[in-house]
Amino acid sequence: MGGQGPIEDLEVLARWLGFAWTAENSRQAAAIIARYPQGRQHSAVLPLLDLAQRQVGAETKTQGWLPIPVMEFVAREIDMPYIRLLEVATFYTMFNLVPVGCFHVQVCGTTPCMLKGSDAVLDACYQRGLKKGHTTTDGLFTLSEVECLGACANAPMVQINDDNFEDLTADSMGAILDALAGGQMPKAGPQVDRQTSAPEGGPTSLRKMAERNYDYRSQWGAAPAGEGQA
Ligand code: FES
Numbered sequence: 001m002g003g004q005g006p007i008e009d010l011e012v013l014a015r016w017l018g019f020a021w022t023a024e025n026s027r028q029a030a031a032i033i034a035r036y037p038q039g040r041q042h043s044a045v046l047p048l049l050d051l052a053q054r055q056v057g058a059e060t061k062t063q064g065w066l067p068i069p070v071m072e073f074v075a076r077e078i079d080m081p082y083i084r085l086l087e088v089a090t091f092y093t094m095f096n097l098v099p100v101g102c103f104h105v106q107v108c109g110t111t112p113c114m115l116k117g118s119d120a121v122l123d124a125c126y127q128r129g130l131k132k133g134h135t136t137t138d139g140l141f142t143l144s145e146v147e148c149l150g151a152c153a154n155a156p157m158v159q160i161n162d163d164n165f166e167d168l169t170a171d172s173m174g175a176i177l178d179a180l181a182g183g184q185m186p187k188a189g190p191q192v193d194r195q196t197s198a199p200e201g202g203p204t205s206l207r208k209m210a211e212r213n214y215d216y217r218s219q220w221g222a223a224p225a226g227e228g229q230a
Pocket residue numbers: 108109110111112113114147148149150151152155156157
């Protein structure tokens with residue numbers, strides 16, 4: 001069940017067999033299912049698995065995971081064969097099939113992040129005792145390597161719980177982990193001077209438009225090539 005042995009599996013079974021939504025999550029689950037037409041409630045499988053994982057997380061003070069009895073509960077909620085739900089849960093890395101720690105550090109190792117230094121990011125994790133596929137003994141960090149998380153323009157990046165941390169170096173990654181271990185919440189997003197995925201240091205073209213609705217049209221055709229772009 002947890003994949004660790006029969007005793008652990010029985011403990012997991014005993015702990016989660018009676019899983020049911022909290023009152024608030026019961027309302028949320030009903031609202032999620034109601035988004036879909038009658039007879040199409042299977043479409044709610046992803047948000048319901050996410051909701052269940054978050055509830056397990058809240059109950060265990062971790063990022064949550066999906067014990068088999070919890071997945072069976074979700075399958076019953078939407079009248080879906082358990083094996084079909086399991087196919088979904090095992091396809092997406094966002095669903096944890098074993099327990100994770102308070103901070104789930106997911107390092108992107110796909111090509112753009114790899115070329116921009118994801119190995120250095122991983123090294124910063126290793127130096128602090130994190131190991132791929134494992135949770136630290138204090139239960140604080142779980143380290144995973146994942147495929148592209150869709151923030152390639154700001155590579156290399158990691159996702160920690162619900163936040164992305166981008167434009168990382170070994171130093172900035174180390175500082176983020178140290179801050180989390182020290183009970184602080186580091187600033188999410190780019191770790192260099194840029195807004196989202198805009199150029200570092202501010203706009204590099206159409207700069208007058210960055211502050212006001214500047215009308216460039218009078219310069220088009222009259223100014224030498226390139227001058228109207230300042
Ligand atoms: S390759 Fe890392 S976010 Fe896309």
